[in-house]
Amino acid sequence: MTPDLFVQLFVNGLMSGGMYALVASGFTLILGVIQVFNFAQGDFYMLGAFITFGVVSVLGLPYPLAILASLAGIALLGILFHLAVIQRTMLQGFFHTLLVTVAFGTLINQSALLSFGFREGVVSPVLHGTLSLGSVNLNPGKVVVIAGAIVVMVALYIFMKTKMGTAMLAATENRDVAGLQGINAKRIFWVTMGVGSGLCGIAGALIVPVLSASTTMGTNVFTKSMLVVLVGGTGSMSGALLAAFIVGLLESFAFHFVGQFNLLALFVFVAILMFFRPGGLLGKPLPVPGQ
Amino acid sequence: MSTIKGMTLAAVLVLVVLAALFFAGTYRVSAAAPKELKIGALVNLKSQQGIEMQRWFNLFAKMYNEKGGWQIGGEKYLVKPMIYDCGYNEVQKTRSAAERAVLQDGVKFIVATWGDVAEETVTVTEPNHAMWMGVSFRDELADPKLKYAIKGQGLFFGYGMGYTIQHDTKAKGAKTDLILDPDSQFGKIGTMQWTGSAKVAGLQVLEPIFFNTSTTDFGPIASKIKASNSDFLEMPFVTGDMITNVISSLKDAGYKGKVYPGNIDPVVLDNIVKKVGKEYVEGWECVYYDPKGVVKDPEIVALIDAYVKEYKEWRSEGCFWMSPWFLFKDAVESTKSVDVDTVVKYLQNSKKGVKTFEGYSQLFARPDLKNYKTIDSAPGCMVAIIKDGKLVPLKVVAVKDQYLVSIKAMDKVDVYEKYWQEYGKPTFPPQPSLYDFADMKM
Numbered sequence: 001m002t003p004d005l006f007v008q009l010f011v012n013g014l015m016s017g018g019m020y021a022l023v024a025s026g027f028t029l030i031l032g033v034i035q036v037f038n039f040a041q042g043d044f045y046m047l048g049a050f051i052t053f054g055v056v057s058v059l060g061l062p063y064p065l066a067i068l069a070s071l072a073g074i075a076l077l078g079i080l081f082h083l084a085v086i087q088r089t090m091l092q093g094f095f096h097t098l099l100v101t102v103a104f105g106t107l108i109n110q111s112a113l114l115s116f117g118f119r120e121g122v123v124s125p126v127l128h129g130t131l132s133l134g135s136v137n138l139n140p141g142k143v144v145v146i147a148g149a150i151v152v153m154v155a156l157y158i159f160m161k162t163k164m165g166t167a168m169l170a171a172t173e174n175r176d177v178a179g180l181q182g183i184n185a186k187r188i189f190w191v192t193m194g195v196g197s198g199l200c201g202i203a204g205a206l207i208v209p210v211l212s213a214s215t216t217m218g219t220n221v222f223t224k225s226m227l228v229v230l231v232g233g234t235g236s237m238s239g240a241l242l243a244a245f246i247v248g249l250l251e252s253f254a255f256h257f258v259g260q261f262n263l264l265a266l267f268v269f270v271a272i273l274m275f276f277r278p279g280g281l282l283g284k285p286l287p288v289p290g291q
Numbered sequence: 292m293s294t295i296k297g298m299t300l301a302a303v304l305v306l307v308v309l310a311a312l313f314f315a316g317t318y319r320v321s322a323a324a325p326k327e328l329k330i331g332a333l334v335n336l337k338s339q340q341g342i343e344m345q346r347w348f349n350l351f352a353k354m355y356n357e358k359g360g361w362q363i364g365g366e367k368y369l370v371k372p373m374i375y376d377c378g379y380n381e382v383q384k385t386r387s388a389a390e391r392a393v394l395q396d397g398v399k400f401i402v403a404t405w406g407d408v409a410e411e412t413v414t415v416t417e418p419n420h421a422m423w424m425g426v427s428f429r430d431e432l433a434d435p436k437l438k439y440a441i442k443g444q445g446l447f448f449g450y451g452m453g454y455t456i457q458h459d460t461k462a463k464g465a466k467t468d469l470i471l472d473p474d475s476q477f478g479k480i481g482t483m484q485w486t487g488s489a490k491v492a493g494l495q496v497l498e499p500i501f502f503n504t505s506t507t508d509f510g511p512i513a514s515k516i517k518a519s520n521s522d523f524l525e526m527p528f529v530t531g532d533m534i535t536n537v538i539s540s541l542k543d544a545g546y547k548g549k550v551y552p553g554n555i556d557p558v559v560l561d562n563i564v565k566k567v568g569k570e571y572v573e574g575w576e577c578v579y580y581d582p583k584g585v586v587k588d589p590e591i592v593a594l595i596d597a598y599v600k601e602y603k604e605w606r607s608e609g610c611f612w613m614s615p616w617f618l619f620k621d622a623v624e625s626t627k628s629v630d631v632d633t634v635v636k637y638l639q640n641s642k643k644g645v646k647t648f649e650g651y652s653q654l655f656a657r658p659d660l661k662n663y664k665t666i667d668s669a670p671g672c673m674v675a676i677i678k679d680g681k682l683v684p685l686k687v688v689a690v691k692d693q694y695l696v697s698i699k700a701m702d703k704v705d706v707y708e709k710y711w712q713e714y715g716k717p718t719f720p721p722q723p724s725l726y727d728f729a730d731m732k733m
Contacts, residue, residue, distance in 0.1 A: 005518055008517075008544060009514055015508065015510065016508050119558065120532035120535060137544070139539075142543070212566070213532075214531065216532075220505040252510065255502075256511060259502070
């Protein structure tokens, strides 16, 4: 492998990792705090991409505004979904909420299919030209995605140090004890849903100048995000971050060597890891539902 | 008393006259009422192709019915389109759609399909003497044991599409060819086909690259393509948003060769140009399915105009897949019959190409499968070139090229030559072609 090719594959891996980090962080946050397995996470990501497409390409507004719109729109959608549906079904148990998220994800996906059909939503690159590192050409959009993902993850880290973030982490550790210490669980839950969903909105907004928005884009990212959560450890934010880049890089390099079997290679890696570390790299196994 | 008797008699007479008039009227209506001709199609109604095919069938029916029906022989038939959702490659859904059509609704002609599992459909149509004339990329549907199956749209005689583009690209200096396709049944078939025609065109074909169908980031794939140093990249079955994303990634990776981007339309091209700029795609050739503004045949132009008038917009996604309809229409009008056996027999002994949205389509025999009836189609299609960020129609792929290049690419010249000696060489529609019988010896 030439150094040029190595750099290309490395940047590709980092970009995918950045996406997975954002979606998986939201996913693991919701799973850890509310104990809701949010199957709609990939669809939130897809919707975020289409919101960005709409704001930039249809309304002609600036891209930074589109990021904010996507973040706010998807966060609001997540909160409304929680207040209207999740909050009620949580009392019925883990599997009820899981099925409800499947239904909601399908609803979003089918609505998008009806609205956009099989057409893609294309946003012109935010930064034109190429970044040259010696003989290696890089898409500046990919660098923006990587940088954006890092900035968001740092912001999330800072947020988790605030009173609200600490309360959320406390709820992740032990909901009952957190409640006894005066933490308002209901509030924590909808905020968590808002933050977890909003991360998907940002991810969708960041990716759309590089990859076009399509109604199928959420499925792939969601599958990879689940792998990320498994590798990083359920409920672990730092684990999700680490695992996201591992999965992204592994996927990128594996394609060069095994072609279309790169996903198989990824699943084999996860299976081996699960054998030796069932709780993932940095996480603890979740309590078994119903116990 | 006599007055009452007289009134009763008069009332009875009036009733008798009214009844006689009523029955006479009814008899007249039933005698003049056109018969109904059900035309079935099994399509995936979740795809734009399926939706468009449904629109075309509805439009054809409306056009005939507004004139009082389709004049076939001495009778008029009201055309009733029967469209069934078969999903995409779904066995159960296909089966229930086919059973509903043939067994429940009594449809005798399945004239076009998109997305059905054809092997499943014919298990319903064959024993019930119903014709299936749909899309199939598999040889099973050309089995001589099948009596009512016609491959109205297939790829066996479709190698001329790739050949035409490869021939042109080679003339522009390309020597090596790399094929990129999704890791799916269609992707494998597309790669096999394009590889075959590239060899006939004299290109050196590199090891193809397949990718997982769930791929969204094509960066690693583009890096691998660039590392191959190929002069020409072909993406026969890359579809939808993947096309834009692959091309965008190719530019990022610094790929400088020519590209065949698959069958794109102006909307997809606009998206590509938005991402990579028009200079990057200049001079690329692609398969083009939109006949509007290209095909000059008055009958086809009238159909396109009627579509625009009816639906207040123009969409081309269904055009390519409607070719079987034109073969069917020709068979019905030539035989002046709606009898299944008569229509099928005509199609199985077809000697000419039929005008479609995409030029011509023609049915041929499959002697390589010992099927000497004309049951497999060489589809019409068009090629466009990208100039200044726009698709400019370049040429129609000749049926002759489709037929001859396919035979050569699949190394079946010997078996077909024997067939031609016995049955005579086929004649082709009057179209300019690139390939001839003499080239097959080379």
